[in-house]
Amino acid sequence: MISFLTRRLLQLIPTLFGISIISFFLMQLAPGGPVDQLTDLNPQITPAAKEHIREEMGLNRPIFVQYGVWLKHLVTLDFGRSFKDHRPVTEKIRERLPATLLLNVLSIGLTLIIALPLGFYSGLRANSFFDKSLTAFVFLGFSMPTYVLALALMLIFGLHLGWLPMSGLTSLDWNEHASWAARSLDMARHLILPVIVLSVTSLAGLSRYARSSMLEVIHQDYIRTAIAKGLTPWRVYGVHAVRNALLPIITLLGLMLPDLIGGGVIIETLFAYPGMGRLGYDAILSRDYNLIMALTVFSAVLTVLGNLAADVAYAWADPRIRTQS
Amino acid sequence: MRHGGAERLPLHVLLIFFLCFPVLAADYGDTYVDASIGDATVLNPVLSGDSASNDIIGLVYNGLVKYDKGLQIVGDLAASYEIKRGGLEIIFHLRRNVRWHDGQPFTADDVLFTYEKLRDPKVQTPYADQFADVQSVTAPDPYTVRVLYKQPFAPGLISWGIGIVARHVYKDGDFNTHPANRRPIGTGPYRFNEWKTDQYIRLDANPDSFEGRPYFDRYIYRIIPDQAVQFMEMRNQSIDNINLTPDQFKAYDAIFQNHERYRYPAFKYVYMGFNLRHPLFKDVRVRRAMALAIDRDSIVKGILLGLGQPISGPFAVSSWAYDKTVAPLPYDSSAARRLLRDAGWIPDAQGHLYKDGKPFSFTLMTNQGNKVRELCVEIIQQQLAALGIDVQVRVIEWSTFLKEYVDKKNFDAVVLGWSTGRDPDHYGIWHSSQQGPGQYNFCSYANPDVDRLLVEGRRTFDFKKREAIYHQIHARIAADVPYVFLYCPDELQAIHKRIQGPDVAPAGLGWNFHEWWVPKDKQRYKTEMVP
Numbered sequence: 001m002i003s004f005l006t007r008r009l010l011q012l013i014p015t016l017f018g019i020s021i022i023s024f025f026l027m028q029l030a031p032g033g034p035v036d037q038l039t040d041l042n043p044q045i046t047p048a049a050k051e052h053i054r055e056e057m058g059l060n061r062p063i064f065v066q067y068g069v070w071l072k073h074l075v076t077l078d079f080g081r082s083f084k085d086h087r088p089v090t091e092k093i094r095e096r097l098p099a100t101l102l103l104n105v106l107s108i109g110l111t112l113i114i115a116l117p118l119g120f121y122s123g124l125r126a127n128s129f130f131d132k133s134l135t136a137f138v139f140l141g142f143s144m145p146t147y148v149l150a151l152a153l154m155l156i157f158g159l160h161l162g163w164l165p166m167s168g169l170t171s172l173d174w175n176e177h178a179s180w181a182a183r184s185l186d187m188a189r190h191l192i193l194p195v196i197v198l199s200v201t202s203l204a205g206l207s208r209y210a211r212s213s214m215l216e217v218i219h220q221d222y223i224r225t226a227i228a229k230g231l232t233p234w235r236v237y238g239v240h241a242v243r244n245a246l247l248p249i250i251t252l253l254g255l256m257l258p259d260l261i262g263g264g265v266i267i268e269t270l271f272a273y274p275g276m277g278r279l280g281y282d283a284i285l286s287r288d289y290n291l292i293m294a295l296t297v298f299s300a301v302l303t304v305l306g307n308l309a310a311d312v313a314y315a316w317a318d319p320r321i322r323t324q325s
Numbered sequence: 326m327r328h329g330g331a332e333r334l335p336l337h338v339l340l341i342f343f344l345c346f347p348v349l350a351a352d353y354g355d356t357y358v359d360a361s362i363g364d365a366t367v368l369n370p371v372l373s374g375d376s377a378s379n380d381i382i383g384l385v386y387n388g389l390v391k392y393d394k395g396l397q398i399v400g401d402l403a404a405s406y407e408i409k410r411g412g413l414e415i416i417f418h419l420r421r422n423v424r425w426h427d428g429q430p431f432t433a434d435d436v437l438f439t440y441e442k443l444r445d446p447k448v449q450t451p452y453a454d455q456f457a458d459v460q461s462v463t464a465p466d467p468y469t470v471r472v473l474y475k476q477p478f479a480p481g482l483i484s485w486g487i488g489i490v491a492r493h494v495y496k497d498g499d500f501n502t503h504p505a506n507r508r509p510i511g512t513g514p515y516r517f518n519e520w521k522t523d524q525y526i527r528l529d530a531n532p533d534s535f536e537g538r539p540y541f542d543r544y545i546y547r548i549i550p551d552q553a554v555q556f557m558e559m560r561n562q563s564i565d566n567i568n569l570t571p572d573q574f575k576a577y578d579a580i581f582q583n584h585e586r587y588r589y590p591a592f593k594y595v596y597m598g599f600n601l602r603h604p605l606f607k608d609v610r611v612r613r614a615m616a617l618a619i620d621r622d623s624i625v626k627g628i629l630l631g632l633g634q635p636i637s638g639p640f641a642v643s644s645w646a647y648d649k650t651v652a653p654l655p656y657d658s659s660a661a662r663r664l665l666r667d668a669g670w671i672p673d674a675q676g677h678l679y680k681d682g683k684p685f686s687f688t689l690m691t692n693q694g695n696k697v698r699e700l701c702v703e704i705i706q707q708q709l710a711a712l713g714i715d716v717q718v719r720v721i722e723w724s725t726f727l728k729e730y731v732d733k734k735n736f737d738a739v740v741l742g743w744s745t746g747r748d749p750d751h752y753g754i755w756h757s758s759q760q761g762p763g764q765y766n767f768c769s770y771a772n773p774d775v776d777r778l779l780v781e782g783r784r785t786f787d788f789k790k791r792e793a794i795y796h797q798i799h800a801r802i803a804a805d806v807p808y809v810f811l812y813c814p815d816e817l818q819a820i821h822k823r824i825q826g827p828d829v830a831p832a833g834l835g836w837n838f839h840e841w842w843v844p845k846d847k848q849r850y851k852t853e854m855v856p
Contacts, residue, residue: 030724031724031725031727031728031729032723032724032725032727032728036724036727042374042451042744043743043745043746043751043753043754043765044451044452044455044746045374045451045452045454046454046753047761047763047764047765048454049450049451049452049453049454050451050763052446052453053449053450053451056446056447056449057449081502084366085366085367085506085507086367086372086449086501086502086506087502087507092522095522096522147553151553151554151557154554154557155557158557158561159557159560159561162561165563166554166557166558166561166563167549167554167558168524168525168547168549169524170524172356172358172525172545172547172563172850173850269550269551270551270554271554272523272524272547272548272549272550272551272554274521274522274523274524278523278550279523287724
């Protein structure tokens with residue numbers, strides 16, 4: 001097991017190296033550069049001033065030299081500074097992490113809690129009325145544009161009923177809230193709408209996986225054996241079938257690891273939520289190369305680690321795989 | 326009886342006046358909640374170039390001078406200024422007893438420091454060139470700053486409106502990455518309190534402000550990136566100020582039951598620019614014909630819902646440089662046809678224009694993501710088609726559009742807009758020397774008279790003379806039709822009704838922001854002023 005892990009971890013290095021090269025050069029293919037946001041068609045700022053800033057930022061050097069410099073700094077885990085506001089990019093990412101994790105953990109958690117039981121149950125009752133209406137519901141959520149759902153919920157619960165705040169993460173007088181509990185309640189109220197929207201739109205995928213996984217399991221011989229032995233339906237389906245049907249879901253969970261820090265640009269923009277999605281989107285629009293690279297490397301690392309974690313967890317959960325290796 | 330009643334009226338009025346005036350004294354307190362699409366990037370006046378940063382910098386910092394409501398230059402940190410030797414020397418007499426937000430006194434030394442940073446090649450400032458003609462800046466005493474110019478440079482005066490930063494704050498550490506760029510210490514009416522990236526920036530009233538303590542206790546700049554959400558937050562009364570789109574502005578009155586709508590001409594204009602090196606557009610008659618064939622009124626009515634106005638020349642309508650005696654070209658398609666015939670363009674049986682066997686056909690480009698411009702391009706296409714001109718439309722992503730087409734002069738005609746500064750010195754846009762790649766005279770306009778006037782406008786300080794020069798520039802450029810000047814849109818804003826004091830002037834709406842206030846009984850946010 002240890003040698004397997006070491007081998008897999010070592011394999012990550014060339015993978016990440018390749019990802020960084022490709023993204024670095026791909027990024028430069030997009031027209032424009034970091035200075036443009038500041039200066040494009042702004043008659044108060046002369047092209048000469050723009051050129052000077054480009055030089056000061058080292059953006060006039062050949063791309064491979066820039067890559068070399070970037071890589072050299074990366075070895076010491078220095079991702080450089082943002083071209084936009086001169087702050088270290090790691091600081092900018094760190095500032096976003098808590099809010100992003102909070103939103104994603106809550107919404108992925110909610111999705112799991114709803115999608116898995118629903119999916120399993122409709123697998124057991126395949127083609128029943130329940131199954132079909134659930135299918136219709138999750139696909140409605142899946143195909144509904146995020147902004148339509150979000151704006152509709154804001155209009156109803158925020159504006160007309162006045163029950164929930166519409167955007168932001170905290171109220172304006174957040175700092176004056178005396179207690180920790182009052183602050184948490186305030187934040188929770190702000191999180192309700194974005195969490196619901198994120199969950200409703202992602203129910204479909206997971207519940208369909210759960211359904212098909214369950215469908216496959218209940219036709220296995222051991223389930224028939226269990227029924228023949230006279231076990232209660234709860235023991236048969238609730239314990240034996242569900243445990244086996246969960247196995248493929250573990251892989252999915254591993255693959256969802258990068259989603260924890262990845263953000264939805266649309267949802268964050270609508271809810272004025274200070275997450276990673278907006279950070280990345282703004283970075284791309286303003287060609288903030290260092291920030292784009294840091295985010296790319298970060299999510300690449302999480303993706304490959306997620307894959308690895310999925311493999312390991314799978315081996316741990318399924319004795320058949322463990323004995324093979 | 327009626328007559329007698331009317332006679333008594335003045336007494337009532339007098340009485341009401343006497344009763345009201347003491348009551349009208351403004352109340353302190355409440356919070357002003359502003360909304361912005363984007364967050365600020367760097368709160369340092371020397372480095373920042375984006376409008377969100379400048380919104381905050383304008384409240385935290387002061388320059389030596391500023392524009393008043395009528396767009397005249399008046400002192401700010403300088404109590405007064407003198408222009409000597411035709412502009413070769415400017416002397417600023419600084420206010421005494423101005424303190425930085427940390428209590429340190431403000432002196433001429435801070436002005437020298439700001440200037441050093443503006444000219445320091447290591448500092449990533451976009452404004453260095455505005456000070457290129459400065460020979461020296463000295464401080465004969467702590468409250469006087471003397472600026473010597475190599476040659477008179479009239480736009481140089483307002484360039485001293487840039488926020489002055491404190492030497493004692495920035496003396497240690499790297500200027501570009503200094504922590505004070507996120508925790509600014511200025512002299513302005515509001516003190517920085519807190520910045521939660523992409524959420525809000527909070528400022529508190531500066532009780533020691535030399536303009537007097539502002540009435541609001543607190544100013545909050547909320548970042549709400551989606552315009553539809555901003556609109557709902559406005560209806561929910563969670564923001565006090567919002568910039569509106571024309572269709573939002575024209576929404577039902579009931580939606581604005583708590584907000585007052587304001588409109589005033591923006592400091593920008595939209596135009597269709599020709600590539601003057603293109604053989605099609607070398608003939609001024611052809612350009613003039615196209616200007617006559619485009620109905621600006623229908624563009625303003627159709628796209629801006631009437632919230633803007635057609636223009637005749639290269640300045641925003643509220644600029645003093647805009648010559649109101651030059652009328653916009655009328656919409657006159659028969660005159661346009663005559664001009665085109667004179668230039669040799671003859672319609673065939675289907676009405677398509679031909680000259681020497683070649684059809685009149687060109688590509689009109691604009692950038693993606695600006696709905697108004699995209700619609701504008703379509704209307705122009707239709708209107709020119711009526712004349713027999715074939716217009717191909719291309720809408721291209723912003724960066725690609727600029728880098729691959731505009732900068733390389735690889736276009737026939739473009740629809741674009743200029744957001745200009747308040748000073749009319751548009752040397753970079755119109756001077757014939759500014760045609761290089763990436764420079765702003767991408768239409769390749771060259772007129773020796775205009776070149777001369779542009780230089781003269783830079784050298785002249787006398788307001789009347791300067792105004793006359795820019796009016797001439799306006800008339801000449803309008804006659805040359807290098808652009809079809811389309812329209813100047815209105816700035817559309819809604820402000821919460823409880824707020825007293827908003828006043829629309831040539832300088833816009835926020836020029837007297839420090840005088841805005843809310844009566845005690847209408848205040849929405851209860852705050853304790855921290856001394």
